[in-house]
Each structure stands twice: as C-alpha cells, then as structure tokens.
Amino acid sequence: MFRFHSIKDYHIALQNGQTTCVEAVRFYIDRIREQAHLNAYLEVFEQEALEQAAILDAQRSTGTEISPLHGVVVGLKDVICYKGHQVTAASKILSGFSSIYHATATQKLLDAGAIIIGRQNCDEFAMGSSNENSSYGPVKNARDTERVSGGSSGGSAVSVQAGLCMVSLGSDTGGSVRQPADFTGIVGIKPTYGRISRYGLIAYASSFDQIGIFSNTVEDAALVLETIAGPDSFDSTASTLPVESYTAAVNGPEKKYRIAYFKESIEHPALDADIRNQILAKIEALKAAGYTVEPVGFDLLEYVVPTYYVLTTAEASSNLSRFDGVRYGHRTATENIDLTTLYKASRSEGFGEEVKRRILLGTFVLSEGYFDAYFTKAQQVRRLLKEKTDAVFAQYDAIISPTVPSPAFRIGEKSDDPIEMFLADIYTVYPNLVGIPAISVPLFTHPNGMPFGLQIMTKHFDEATLLRLSQQMMALK
Secondary structure: OOOOHHHHHHHHHHHHHOOOOHHHHHHHHHHHHHHHHHOOOOEEHHHHHHHHHHHHHHHOOOOOOOOOOOOHHHEEEOOOOOOOOOOOOOOOHOOOOEEEOOOOHHHHHHHOEEEEEEOOOOHHHOOOOOOOOOOOOOEEEEOOOOOOOOOOOOHHHOOOOHHOOOOOEEEOOOOOOHHHHHHHHHHHEEEOOOOOOOOOOOOOOOOOOOEEEEOHHHHHHHHHHEEEHEEEEEEEOOOOOOOOHHHHHHHHOOOEEEEEEEEHHHHHOOHHHHHHHHHHHEEEEEEEEOOOOEOOOOOOHHHHHHHHHHHHHHHHHHHHHHOOOOOOOOOOOOOOOHHHHHHHHHHHHHHHHHHHHHHHHHHHHHOOHHHHHHHHHHHHHHHHHHHHHHHHHHHOOOOEEEEOOOOOOOOOOOOOOOHHHHHOOOOHHHHHHHHHEEEEEEEEOOOOEEEEEOOOOOOOOOOOHHHHHHHHHHHHH
8 A cells, every 4th residue: 555754765665666656646646536625736637647657667667776756746836837737826817828838847856757746726826825815715724624724835735734745846935835834734945045946937026936845854855955956047046056965964964053043033922822932942942952042133023024015016016917818818808998908807807806906016116206115115124134134144053933923724814804914924024035045844733733833044055954954853853
C-alpha cells in the first residue's frame, strides 16, 4: 500500500520496488475525489499524470539513476503557468484561458521528474488572506471545514495538509504561502525575492511576488527549492547567485544561532494571548537549549501594513490593466457598445469585489495629487525598513515572530471587514517589503485545536541558515 512521509522515503520505496509512480498517482487521484468537498483543486490532470507516471516507472526499470523529484506528485496554484493547461488566477476575467508556455518553475519541476497532478484553488489574482475571494468558492481547512484555509494559496496548502499531493507550489506577495501554511499546520517557505524566477507567474505586485513551496517537512521544501531556484534569462529580476545545496544545509551540523525577535510583535494587542504565551515559552526553550534569543526594538511595525497595501495595490492597478476583455478572457455579452464601455463592462463583470477594491485603491494612490503623499512616502518607508533590517542582521542570524495574530478563523467571520482582514497580515508582509526569505514552521497547537506556526526570517539569500534553523526548531519541538 502506498504511503507518503517524505520525498526521500518515497524514493527509497520506489527503488526497493515497494511502490510505483503509477500507484502514487492513483492514490492521490482517489484522495482528491474523496476530499472534493475541501474545494482545493480546480482541475485534476488524471490521464496525463498517470501517463507520465508510467513513463517514469519504465525509465526506472532500466536502472537509470532517478532525478531529484522523480515521481514526486506536485500541485500548482492557479497563477503558475503550465503549457497547454488552463490558468485563470481563480478569476472569471480569465475563464477558459490556457497558457501557451511553461513558467520557469514548472519547467524545472518537469525536468526534475515531477508529476503535476492539477491546478489548485486560490484567492482571485492572489488577493486575499482566507481563500474566500476565489470565483470558484472558498477552500475549506481539512482540520475543521468550517474554518478558512488561509490565503491566497489556500488550495495549495490544503492539498498538502489533506494528503492530496506530496508538495505544492504557491505564490507569496505578503504572506500567501506562510499564512495558509500556519493555518493548516504544514511548512511554507517564501525564498528571497529573485531566488526563484517569476516568469510564468501571473503578476499581482511585481516587486513583492515570489513563488513559494508547501511541504510536510523542511527537508522536502529544501529539495524543491534547490531544484527550482536559480537564474533565468526570461526574468531580469531573478538572481544570478549560485544555488546552494539546501538539502545538505538542512542535514548539516547543529549550530546555536543568534536570534532576534521584535518586542512590538510579541506585545502587539492584536496577537492572540495563547499564541503569545506559547511563543514566549518557545523562546525560553531555545535559550535553555543554548541559543541566544534577544528582544530588539522595532518602532516601524505600525507602518508595515499601510506601506504594503499602498505599494501592492499600486502595482496591481498597473499589472491588471492588461485584462480588458479584448485579447483573451471574459468579454461582456452586451452588444452595440463603444470600446470604453466594453472595457468597463468586461472588467466589472470579470473581476471580483476584492480585486476591484485593490485596483481602485491602487489607482487612487497613483493619481495626480496623491502620488507623492502616498506612493512616494510608502517607498521611503520601505527603504527605512530595509535599512533597519540590515542593521538587525548585522548582529543576529535570524529573526522570529508569530506568523499570524490568530489561528484559522471561521469562513465568513471577517468577510464584511476588509480592514480587519488587512491587519491580519501584520507579521507576514514585512519579509516581502524588504525581500528577505521567510518560513512558517508548524510548532504549536492552539487550545481550540487548530495548528499555528512560528515565522523565521534570515538575511537575503541565506536560505541555508533559514532551513537549517527551521529543522532544528522542528527537532526541538
């Protein structure tokens, strides 16, 4: 019988003849059908996945050395392009659109032997913190189906949580990998901006967006990151720095790191008391285990969320202007109208309420008379955040914080209060503003039975330390 614990164990089972890629794919197809009520998948590539699995089984039978992700069953968030397959960003505006090329991350998965099993539900255009903004309905948390999965990569997170694939790729603009990972009790990593190519990722806010990874273990996340990271001639923002062996880093010798935490993040009134108490207890446990863990003042915390939403909505307003109902996607059925009315009607019908809200906000902050007051000022704050972050990392190896201020809330609980929903991003948007890597590791359980994690951050392109420390944190649990 097929079981999955980690990619390493799966590969051992394949090589020992204990299972096959076909058996693995069939297992996940059955699981997806059984758990269809979670609404994690928008489309499953059953026949194609089975055919690819059979090819891989045949290759292995010849004694060929297996590739890093040989037979690994992967899901893609519905914002990552897969040639010849639909990609809609969970929006009516892109209904029926099929990609004509692979995202670089998708191509690297395929080159490494991965099997892509389907595209996963998400908040429309990755705008949301609960996966309630999808035009295909909300994704439900497998631990409690009355609660949200987190967003925007909720389908990708729940797919790993509920055993509907081995790993998933999501996107993270302000926490859209780490927050749902926290809510579902799995590992979610957002690497340094530029570490993974954004080519083929439908843009929300281009200076913030980053493809991220969901997995059950830190080691699996390290292996996938090592495989899909690296330079790309199609993306000028992709870093040319060499990709380290992250799997070697995860399994390296233990090190007692110097860790900082922001006093303001732990003392913030929005933070759930039980989350605060368990993180403080974890800090004491780390100190007892020989780590240096010290508080650091961070007087810019209250500026993080406003700065993030000014800048990201401005970029969204620009990026989403291309979806006009003319070249592809939804076009209004209204007849005998001029071009301007066609644009207005198509976009009004095709975009959901949250996307419209952010486009309007972004257009406002970019408008004449408000540009300097909002957009320019937010860029200045972003620079201050970067300088302050560099100063912290001059003295410490890592920064820790809560991932989110509360565990997964009930579906519909915050739908009528967008400001409260925005403020829930207070901890996760910071790494995107300054471009550093961050991960949520599942360390805790709330008294209400829901899981929650700890966010760990390191300096630019120091994913090796991030993953090694995360592994040590998991072992200390």
